[in-house]
Amino acid sequence: MNRTGSVDQPEGGSGGPAAIAPNLRDLIVEGRFAPGVRITEREVSQLFGCSAGAAREVFHLLEKDGAIVLSARRGASIIDSRNAPPAQVWAVWDLLLPLLFAEVDRKSGLTAPSFGGRAGQASPAHRLRLIEAHLDRLGRLGHNSRVAEILGRLTLHLAIVEPGALDRLEKDLVR
């Protein structure tokens, strides 16, 4: 997912990197690739039936979101708690979330979101998408898209490195 709003060169189409990236992101959030493990272009090519070049582009897109880190030595690896120490990320979340709420008039009719109902039934990737959608709504309502965008990144990082983060995120958003 390209969240920063700058102009990238998505190749579109059903096999293009822009279409593959969200799917790979979901797999990571679902735990298919554990935090810290390496992921190769070959694996991505095989999984999604795309070229190595497209896989490379997918990595760039995911690096932009901070879901993976790219290094000249190790190639691509999923972030882990060294890249995003949960306590530190939560500190930023706790600091910035009030900025988002401050701008939103609680009486504006924004109904509390229901996050996938029965616990354990909604997949992590789906729950994360709902959280991000809600942040997006809050951002637009309060004309605070930047904060929403930054918070969105945080939720992705937390979802990857800390099991159970989604529970707390949902609770924090249902104020």
Added chain:
Amino acid sequence: MSPSLELEARAFVATATVLAQFPPAPPPTLPGHIAAWLADRIQFGDLKPGDPIRELAVAEHFDVSRGPVRDALRMLNRDGLVDINGRKGASVRGLSEDEIDALFRIRAELFARLCGLAAARGEREPGAVAALCQGAHLLVRLADDPATPVGDYMTTRRAISALIASLAGNLYMSQVSAAREREVAVLWASVLNPERRKRSAASWVTLCQAVTDADAAQAEQLGRDLVLDGLAEIKRRGGR
């Protein structure tokens, strides 16, 4: 600028970099090096919002092929400094008033918290705190010398910021803060006139004093004010 002042600034930045180890040095790759150089050109005012960045010219400057330059531009695009438009190529990103406002308010909260944390944790690292104050006083002298190149002032200021971030002990928060600071890099040169530098440097001294005194509340407020003063200055000058 006197040679000895220049040397002192360089020495301080080197020391601070070692002490702080943040922000993490740009990747020791060619594209990382090129990207850092371009980011400096933007922050020091050599490249202004809207200016095109010609791949070929940069490649020739570094005597490399266009590939690494393209990678560097991509990194800068990712960090929000550069727009890449298929046909027109790369250009320095300008910021709307709303974006500037939002970014500064976010930075203000992050930096305030980092200053507060640094003040609360400073006693554990007296060496870093001492370096911090040394840096702030150096900044005052740099500001007092009208011949100081904007680049030297900026790198010293950055080094002081890095020390605060390192003292705060929340690397992730520092990175989020540093990312916002990078995004507004393009605005600095236009507001760092000599008068402003003096006021700003004096504020840094007061802030460093609060950190030394372990006064977290004061440090937070001063940190917040430092950033918001910058916003006020940019608005005053109608910066883009």
